[in-house]
Amino acid sequence: xxxxxxxxxxxxxxxxxxxxxxxxxxxxxxxxVVAVIGANGAGKSTLxxxxxxxxAVRHNAIMFHGVPIGGGPAHExxxxxxxxxxxxxxxxxxxxxxxxxxxxxQLGRKGPWNLxxxxxxxxxxxxxxxxxxxxxxxxxxxMAAIGRALMSNPTLLLCDEISLxxxxxxxRDIYARIPAIVAEGLSLVIVEQDIVQxxxxxxxxxxxxxxxxxxxxxxxxxxxxxxxxxxxxx
Amino acid sequence: MSDIRVQHSNWSSRIGTTxxxxxFFALAAAPWWAERADLRLLAEIYAYxxxxxxxxxxxxxxxxxxxxxxxxxxxxxxxLFGLAMLAGVHPLVAIPVAGVAAAIISVPVAALMFxxxxxxxxxxxxxxxxxxxxxxxxxxxxxxxxxxxxxxxxVISIASSRQMREFLMYWIALAQMVxxxxxxxxxxxxxxxxxxxxIRDNELGARSNGIxxxxxKYAVYVAVxxxxxxxxxxxxxxxxxxxxxxxxxxxxxxAFVIFITVIGGIGRVEGPIIGTVxxxxxxxxxxxxxxxxxxxxxxVAIAVMLKAPKGLWGLxxxxxxxxxxxxxxxxxMRKR
Amino acid sequence: MEWLNxxxxxxxxxxxxxxxxAGLSLIFGVMRLVNIAHGDLIVLAxxxxxxxxxxxxxxxxLSLVLVVPVMAAIGYGLQRGLLNRTLGDDLLPPLLVTFGLxxxxxxxxxxxxxxxxxxxxxxxxxxxxxxxGGGLAIGVLPLIQFALAxxxxxxxQWLFYRTxxxxxxxxxxxxxxxxxxxxxxxxxxFGLAMALSLxxxxxxxxxxxVRANFDPAIGPARLIFGFEAVIIGGLGSMWGTLAGGIILxxxxxxxxxxxxxxxxxxxxxxxxxxxxxxxxxxxPKVDRMS
Numbered sequence: 001x002x003x004x005x006x007x008x009x010x011x012x013x014x015x016x017x018x019x020x021x022x023x024x025x026x027x028x029x030x031x032x033v034v035a036v037i038g039a040n041g042a043g044k045s046t047l048x049x050x051x052x053x054x055x056a057v058r059h060n061a062i063m064f065h066g067v068p069i070g071g072g073p074a075h076e077x078x079x080x081x082x083x084x085x086x087x088x089x090x091x092x093x094x095x096x097x098x099x100x101x102x103x104x105x106q107l108g109r110k111g112p113w114n115l116x117x118x119x120x121x122x123x124x125x126x127x128x129x130x131x132x133x134x135x136x137x138x139x140x141x142x143m144a145a146i147g148r149a150l151m152s153n154p155t156l157l158l159c160d161e162i163s164l165x166x167x168x169x170x171x172r173d174i175y176a177r178i179p180a181i182v183a184e185g186l187s188l189v190i191v192e193q194d195i196v197q198x199x200x201x202x203x204x205x206x207x208x209x210x211x212x213x214x215x216x217x218x219x220x221x222x223x224x225x226x227x228x229x230x231x232x233x234x
Numbered sequence: 235m236s237d238i239r240v241q242h243s244n245w246s247s248r249i250g251t252t253x254x255x256x257x258f259f260a261l262a263a264a265p266w267w268a269e270r271a272d273l274r275l276l277a278e279i280y281a282y283x284x285x286x287x288x289x290x291x292x293x294x295x296x297x298x299x300x301x302x303x304x305x306x307x308x309x310x311x312x313x314l315f316g317l318a319m320l321a322g323v324h325p326l327v328a329i330p331v332a333g334v335a336a337a338i339i340s341v342p343v344a345a346l347m348f349x350x351x352x353x354x355x356x357x358x359x360x361x362x363x364x365x366x367x368x369x370x371x372x373x374x375x376x377x378x379x380x381x382x383x384x385x386x387x388x389v390i391s392i393a394s395s396r397q398m399r400e401f402l403m404y405w406i407a408l409a410q411m412v413x414x415x416x417x418x419x420x421x422x423x424x425x426x427x428x429x430x431x432x433i434r435d436n437e438l439g440a441r442s443n444g445i446x447x448x449x450x451k452y453a454v455y456v457a458v459x460x461x462x463x464x465x466x467x468x469x470x471x472x473x474x475x476x477x478x479x480x481x482x483x484x485x486x487x488x489a490f491v492i493f494i495t496v497i498g499g500i501g502r503v504e505g506p507i508i509g510t511v512x513x514x515x516x517x518x519x520x521x522x523x524x525x526x527x528x529x530x531x532x533x534v535a536i537a538v539m540l541k542a543p544k545g546l547w548g549l550x551x552x553x554x555x556x557x558x559x560x561x562x563x564x565x566x567m568r569k570r
Numbered sequence: 571m572e573w574l575n576x577x578x579x580x581x582x583x584x585x586x587x588x589x590x591x592a593g594l595s596l597i598f599g600v601m602r603l604v605n606i607a608h609g610d611l612i613v614l615a616x617x618x619x620x621x622x623x624x625x626x627x628x629x630x631x632l633s634l635v636l637v638v639p640v641m642a643a644i645g646y647g648l649q650r651g652l653l654n655r656t657l658g659d660d661l662l663p664p665l666l667v668t669f670g671l672x673x674x675x676x677x678x679x680x681x682x683x684x685x686x687x688x689x690x691x692x693x694x695x696x697x698x699x700x701x702x703g704g705g706l707a708i709g710v711l712p713l714i715q716f717a718l719a720x721x722x723x724x725x726x727q728w729l730f731y732r733t734x735x736x737x738x739x740x741x742x743x744x745x746x747x748x749x750x751x752x753x754x755x756x757x758x759x760f761g762l763a764m765a766l767s768l769x770x771x772x773x774x775x776x777x778x779x780v781r782a783n784f785d786p787a788i789g790p791a792r793l794i795f796g797f798e799a800v801i802i803g804g805l806g807s808m809w810g811t812l813a814g815g816i817i818l819x820x821x822x823x824x825x826x827x828x829x830x831x832x833x834x835x836x837x838x839x840x841x842x843x844x845x846x847x848x849x850x851x852x853x854p855k856v857d858r859m860s
Contacts, residue, residue, distance in 0.1 A: 052751055078753035086751065092744040095737060103741045106734050107753040152753060299665055301606070346842060349849035350801075352661050353604030357797045358845075361838060364794060368835045379831075484790065489673055496666055525677040532673035539666050540655055 004029050005187050006051065006156055007063040011070075013046050013055055013211075020046040022211045028156065033178070033188040035202035035219070037195055039231055042208040044191040045087050048158045051189070052084040053077030064156070079107055083154035087161045087191075089145040091133035097144050098129040104151035111153025112184055118147040121177055139170035146174070150181065157181070159190045163197060175201055195227065209233045237568045242423065243560035250504075250558030261408055265401045273404045277472065279510055280411035284465045285487065286494040286506030288458045291418055294501035295430045296454040297437070299352075302359025303462055304488050305343075305366045308481035309336050310463025311470035312370050318388050320375060325384070325392055326406070329467045336463030337456050344455045348448075360484075367482035381477025389474060403472050410468060414461050419503060421457075422561055426450065434501070485528070493535045499545025504558045508547045575706055576827045577820055582712035584819030585719030586781070588812040589774040590796030591803070592723055593767035595811055598800075600743045600763040601657060603664050607671040609793030611768060614675055615641050615775025616690075616784050617683060623690055630690040630780050638772040645768030646761040653764065654757050672789065679786035687783040696780070715777045719815070722770055723808050729766075730808075739763060791834075798841040804851025813853055 004027035013021035020043045028034050036044050049055050051062055053072030062070040069077050083104075091100050101118060119126035122143040128136060136144060142162050149157055163171040171194065178201055182188055192198035198205065199219045207215040207230040215222070215230030243251075264276060285307070293299040313332035317323040323331060343362055350358040371379040393399040421427050432440040433447055441447050466487075470476045480486070490513065498509020513531075520527045542549050550556060594608050605611075615637055622633040652671075656663040692711065699707040730736035742749040742759045750756055778784060778792070795818060803814025818837050825836020844852065 054747065054751060073755070074747075074750040075753050075755040078751065084751050086748055090745060090748045092741045092748070094740050094744050099737050099740075102734070103737050103749075103752055103754070106738065148752070293662070297661075299662060301665075301669060346845055349845055353598070353602075353665055354797070354801070356665055357604065357606070357794065360790070361794055361798065361841065364791075365835065365838045365842070368831075368838070372831055372835070485673075489669075492666065492669065500662065525680040529674050529677040529681070532670040532677070536652075536667050536670040536674075539663055539670070540652075543663060 003066060005032075005065060006189075008047075008051065009061060009063070011047070011050060011057060011061040013043070013050050013057055015046075020211050021050070024208070024211070024213055026206055026213070026216075028187045028189060031182060031185045031187060032204065033182060033190065033202045035198035035205045036189060036191045036208060037193075037198050037205060037227075037231065038208035038214075041210075043211040044208055045160055046211075047208070048084060048160050048189065048191055051077075051156075052082055052158060078152055078154075079109070081109070081153075081155040082158065083149035083152045083156070084158045085142075085145045085149045085160060085162060087164065089138075089141045091136075091141055091144055091148070093132070093134050096130050096132055097125055097136065100133050100144055100148050101125075101151050104148035105153075107152050109153040113150045113153050115151070118150055121150075121180060122147055139166050139174065142166060142170075142174060146181075154186065156187045156189070159188065161191055161193060163192060163194045171197065195231075207231055239566045239568070241564040241566045242562060244555070244557065244562065244564075246554075246556040247558060247560040247562075250556070251560065254558065258412065262405070265404060270400060273400060274472075275514075277404050277407040279514055280407045281465050281469050282490065282494060282513070283507055283510045284411045284414045285462060285491045286498070286510055287415060287418055287503070288461045288465075289491050290495050290500060290503075290506050291421075292454060292458045294495065294505070295422070295427075295434055296451055297434050298451060298455060299356050300359040301356050301484075301488050301492070302361070302363035303458075303491065304482050304484055304486070305359070305363035306336055306340070306459045306462040307466030307469070307487040308363070308370065308478070309339065309366055310466035311476055311481045312373075312376060313463065314467035314471060315376055315382065315384065315476050318384065319382075325388055325471055329406075329464055329471070332467040333460045333464035337460040340456050340459035341452070343459075344452055347455075348451065363482055363484070363488075367478045370478040370481065377477070379478060381475065381480070383475045384471070403468075407468060407472075410465060414465075415503070417457075417461070419559055419561070422503065426453075427561075428563070430454070489528070489531075493531050495545075496535050497538050497545055499547035499549075499551070501544070502547055502551060503561060504551070505545050505547045509545065512546070573827070574704075576823045578706065578708065579712070580820030580823030581816050582708070582716045582819070583823065584799075584816030585712075585716035585812070586774065586777060586815070587795045587799045587818050588815030589719045589722055589770060589777070590792050591799035591811045591815055592719075592726060592808065593770040593774070594793075594796045595800045595805065595808075596726065596770070597763060597767050599806065600739045601760050602743075603653065603657065604668070605653075605767075606665065606668040606793065607675055607789075608668075608771065608796060609791065610672045610675040610679075610789030611641070611644075611771050612775045612778060612792045613679065613784060613786060613789045615768075615772045616779035617679055617786075618772075619776045619779050620683075620688060620690060630692050630776060631695075634773060634776050637776055638769050641768040641772035641775075642765040645764040645766070645771075648768075649761040649764035650757055654760055657760070676786050676789060683786060685785055685787065687785040689783045690776075690779040692780040711780065715781070718773060718777065720812065722773065723812050726770075727808050735762065795837070798837065801851060802841055802844045804854030806855035807851075807853050810851060810853035810855065814851070817852070 006028040008024060008026040011021055011024040012019065024047060036047060038044050050057050053069060053074040053076065057070045059070045060068045064080060064082060069080060092103065095103065101115060124140055125144055125147060133144065162174060175197055190198065190201065202219050205217060205219050205222060206213055207227060209230060214233065215226060264273060289303055310332045313335050314328045317328040317331055318325045347355060347358050347362065376382050393402050429445045429450055432445060433450065437447060470481060494509035494513045495506050497512055499505025520530060538545060544552065590612065597603050597605055618640060619630055619633045619637050622636050623630050653664065656667045696711050698710040700710060701707050730739060738754050738759050742754055742756055746756055799815040799818050800811055802817050803810035818840060821840035822833045822837040826833035
């Protein structure tokens with residue numbers, strides 16, 4: 001059994017006095033797609049932020065390629081090969097599309113992803129490469145945010161609610177490109193509100209409820225009833 | 235059915251207020267137990283407590299960080315000299331008149347300054363002070379660039395004997411400080427004080443709760459200008475001599491005031507008082523060092539800002555829950 | 571004709587003011603910090619140039635080779651060692667810390683160099699002038715200063731919009747947390763921004779030292795001129811800052827022509843008029859003040 005690329009073990013996370021995560025454990029292996037689902041406020045985004053190094057947590061709670069990375073700093077975690085597509089896209093508004101992509105790649109990590117390849121994956125971005133980021137549509141911004149994260153040549157890509165606020169056809173369009181993204185062994189953690197999409201895309205699913213893992217398993221073995229129960233805690 | 239009451243005082247404020255009242259009577263009697271030099275020192279302390287408390291209200295409570303309050307110190311002083319020497323107003327009467335005039339002038343100044351925000355507002359206030367200074371230097375009727383002195387006849391009109399003048403000026407300085415502290419206390423205790431705290435904590439939230447933020451900021455700015463000008467007028471009445479550089483000195487009227495408030499504790503009424511005491515203690519021991527003294531003050535202020543941003547009193551008050559003036563707002567509920 | 575000459579002198583002076591302003595607005599743009607010690611740092615650079623010239627006996631303009639890297643290093647250290655700690659939502663800490671810094675620098679220089687005013691001698695270039703016809707002449711030194719100012723501003727524009735560092739500045743200024751998540755070390759980026767600002771301050775300081783007498787107390791006035799140039803020109807625009815500096819310089823020159831005591835006041839009045847009538851400045855790019 002290959003060593004997991006990412007191992008989260010007993011992760012607690014707090015915002016001041018408020019505890020958002022309680023003893024969360026999770027693992028992601030090479031080339032695997034894992035989905036994290038749950039209601040609003042369940043702690044999904046917090047989990048991704050912890051993995052990306054943006055929150056102060058126990059150093060050993062998160063191991064990446066066997067190295068403890070809990071607590072960041074975030075810019076160092078990126079240099080190790082983790083990239084985040086933030087919730088709400090969060091492109092840099094005063095930069096153009098291409099400049100946003102270039103910032104993603106300015107660490108200079110080696111790998112298959114570069115401007116040319118990102119443009120091949122998302123041709124519409126090349127058309128709009130010199131336009132200011134905020135002028136793009138929601139779906140295009142999402143593609144740009146994914147492209148920006150890919151530019152750092154990560155081995156683990158974290159996607160936080162990439163379907164948020166997008167039309168179904170746009171969501172399908174973006175998800176259709178996932179196979180191309182994970183083709184070379186890139187692992188993917190997606191946080192999704194759209195459960196159908198999550199189950200279709202991921203092999204392994206974790207359901208969070210009020211900061212705890214309420215359910216986990218292979219996507220194909222999870223029934224609608226089990227998921228509802230875990231999602232809503234009834 | 236429960237009964238909700240707002241409680242302002244606690245055990246420490248009861249003790250503190252008692253001490254303050256006793257101290258006031260002791261200080262009022264100072265002309266009988268203190269030397270002349272001590273009286274002057276005390277008057278200087280009162281002036282700084284007043285200036286620092288006013289700056290604290292402006293910056294610590296209303297969030298208007300000004301590094302240009304020397305504009306009003308100098309303006310008040312020049313208005314007093316102008317009123318007394320050129321308009322024949324009695325020097326003591328000229329103090330409040332100068333205050334009112336300065337308050338009126340501060341309204342259009344505020345209108346200009348409020349177009350700037352945050353850091354740029356701060357520098358803008360400095361520019362205003364410079365403008366006032368340059369205008370004063372151009373006013374030849376009051377000595378232009380080298381300044382002027384109050385004629386002996388006007389000095390004597392304050393009181394016939396020198397001793398009486400010294401006593402009178404001392405009491406006025408004490409009364410001025412007490413009045414300003416009391417006015418600040420009353421303001422903070424009122425619902426306007428609550429509004430100020432709300433604005434300081436979250437301006438947008440305050441506005442959406444119906445608080446007219448702009449009006450309150452204007453009111454505080456003008457009120458502080460009024461108080462600062464009167465303190466400035468009295469300071470220079472005591473000095474008898476005025477010049478643009480001394481009246482509008484950044485060091486004397488802003489740097490020292492800011493350091494006092496930062497070290498004592500911003501955002502609390504007790505802070506400037508504690509800060510002034512520390513400042514004068516430091517001055518007694520270090521003043522011979524000249525420029526190094528100011529340098530040390532700067533270092534101490536930076537250290538306090540980084541390590542103890544709430545100042546000395548902030549540390550103590552937070553740690554022990556003390557307050558000298560009954561200003562806290564505690565909801566006390568009693569079931570009926 | 572005399573008026574034309576006055577305006578010309580004002581324009582050239584404006585270049586110097588624009589350079590005071592450039593470093594200031596760079597820092598505000600990247601990290602929303604206004605460095606109250608900015609003017610005093612210009613004076614510090616002038617004194618470092620003084621020491622360099624006295625120790626090595628070189629022409630003051632050459633001293634730039636030493637003063638620029640020294641000031642840049644000071645900037646990086648200052649930002650990472652002290653100023654990064656003050657950044658955040660609260661406006662008081664950076665303002666008060668840089669104010670304290672201003673007092674420290676002024677009094678430190680006073681202790682080391684006394685209050686006597688000094689001036690650096692750049693040689694004959696100070697007196698040389700170029701005739702531009704119609705009886706007008708432009709001093710070579712003011713012309714060099716103006717050209718340097720334009721070069722600095724053009725250089726900043728290029729840096730901000732055409733280089734990776736500029737992208738890093740703009741990204742960090744846009745969204746600090748996400749910039750971190752993209753691998754940008756904010757502490758380092760801010761340090762570089764301050765280093766760049768003080769490099770510009772170094773050039774301004776040397777030019778100041780050669781142009782006129784200086785002493786430890788003139789820092790705050792330089793800060794004010796830089797600030798006024800930024801506000802007159804409009805925030806967010808480098809070329810606007812150049813325009814603001816020129817307008818300020820011309821206003822001061824005209825004021826001086828009317829009455830020597832009015833040169834500073836004329837500049838302040840120009841600033842107040844712009845503030846009253848067009849607070850966003852004459853050529854604003856983006857309103858980043860609020």
